[in-house]
Amino acid sequence: MSISRQFSTPLGSARRFLHTARKTSMTKKKLVTYPLCAGQQELWDMERRFPNRGLYNNNAAWRLPRDISPGALRRAADRVGARHPAWRSTFHEGEEGPFQAVHDGVLADFREISAAEGADLEAILEEQASRFVDLEHGLPVRWILISIRGQAPVLLLIAHHIVTDGWSAVTAITELGMFYQEETGGARADLPLPARNYAEFIQEQADWLQSPAGERERRFWREKLSGPLPMLDLPTDRPRPAEPSFRAECFPFAIPAALQRGMRGLAKDAGVRPLTPWLAAWFVFLRHFGGREDLLTTMPVAGRGQEYVGVLGFFVNIMPIRVRCSGADTFRAFLQHTAHALDPVLFRQNRPLPPLSRDMDESTFLSLSQTNFSWHDFNYFGRRDTPLVTAWGPMSDLWHVGGMAWELLRYWHEPEETDICLWIMNLPDNQYGILQYASDLFDRATMERWSGHFLRLVEGTIKAPDNKISQLPLPTETR
CATH class of the missing domain: 3.30.559.10 (Chloramphenicol acetyltransferase-like domain)
Known part of the structure; x- marks a missing residue:
């Protein structure tokens, strides 16, 4: 959403x-x-x-x-x-x-x-x-x-x-x-x-939005999202239609085991969350293809406290993360910058973003709808000795359900208003990626090419995290 x-x-x-x-x-x-x-x-x-x-x-x-x-x-x-x-x-x-x-x-x-x-x-x-x-x-x-x-x-x-x-x-x-x-x-x-x-x-959410804490959140987000927000100039395969279809397609891609280990090592050395190096690399990727140093992406978070873990319903929150990504910074320094931008967002993940529509124009809405980063962590489900989801090949899942093994054929799919999303599927024994993209704008062949560019970028950040961002292996393909 x-x-x-x-x-x-x-x-x-x-x-x-x-x-x-x-x-x-x-x-x-x-x-x-x-x-x-x-x-x-x-x-x-x-x-x-x-x-x-x-x-x-x-x-x-x-x-x-x-x-x-x-x-x-x-x-x-x-x-x-x-x-x-x-x-x-x-x-x-x-x-x-x-x-x-x-x-x-x-x-x-x-x-x-x-x-x-x-x-x-x-x-x-x-x-x-x-x-x-x-x-x-x-x-x-x-x-x-x-x-x-x-x-x-x-x-x-x-x-x-x-x-x-x-x-x-x-x-x-x-x-x-x-x-x-x-x-x-x-x-x-x-x-x-x-x-x-x-x-x-629902009652707790309504009470909170009307409370002094809810008003403080309004002030926080107005400050974070003040001024003109960045719009990326992504190289699409087709012009944006006047009436979008909201149809999204998925392109899964394997992540080599060496890159999985390398990104875990980067996170450990930097003292940041396992998802942070992937998010930082996504920002660097968007900087290159979008032509901006002021970057904003959104990220879905669970939106539920521990007391609602077993409840079915719509809880998810979509949270904005904004950073400045300069080519003069090293990737290691930018990794810390990304962590500092991510921490206050995750601190607020169980609270809804207050309605701020009266303060926002159409260009702001478009900026908030361009890109998305999603970290799917299946390590939360099942037990350590019997995880719910394990790898079934490099880009697919096997679900352990009621003593049976169910092969996932179709990803949890939803129409998207965002132009492009990066999913990192974090299984107990594997990671793989998915680029979900608006089929109004992009072709599958473009996503196949971009996934390769992204993996080469990840490899470069692991091998030389102290290199400047402008020196990382980015494609010669231009906007």
């Missing part, structure tokens, strides 16, 4: 809606309803601006064992939904603003598709993933089991971004596996209900 929308929508009073009763078309029972959080409000506004286009259908797909039981998998999906109100909610526009209604006793939207031998799996995945999710009249999450004759089945999870994020997806798949194991006669899924719920998160 672009940070431009995160700034653009004011949050209404939560107290007037929380725990009130309304009726919806799905059921005649009185329902528990509550308002939308700041991020949900922005997604709701975008859905109404671009209706019936499936813009925010986050999705991922896994290859399952051939002997999977569809009935047990369906029952497991029902139990995941029963635990999490956000995944059995509908969304509506009321007199005082939009609200979400929680439906009890609703089974999961679980579908099965059978296809003849030789059917095009990728075409089926793409067609299903692009289907509109009707937030007002249906559930925001779909489970689709695809069986092609002669092949192992595939599970496609589609969840509207308004009720999920990457952390929620990992949690849901973990719980699905545990429930499946119990449904097929295995170990009991001993999962206590989360101590907190999403409605409490």
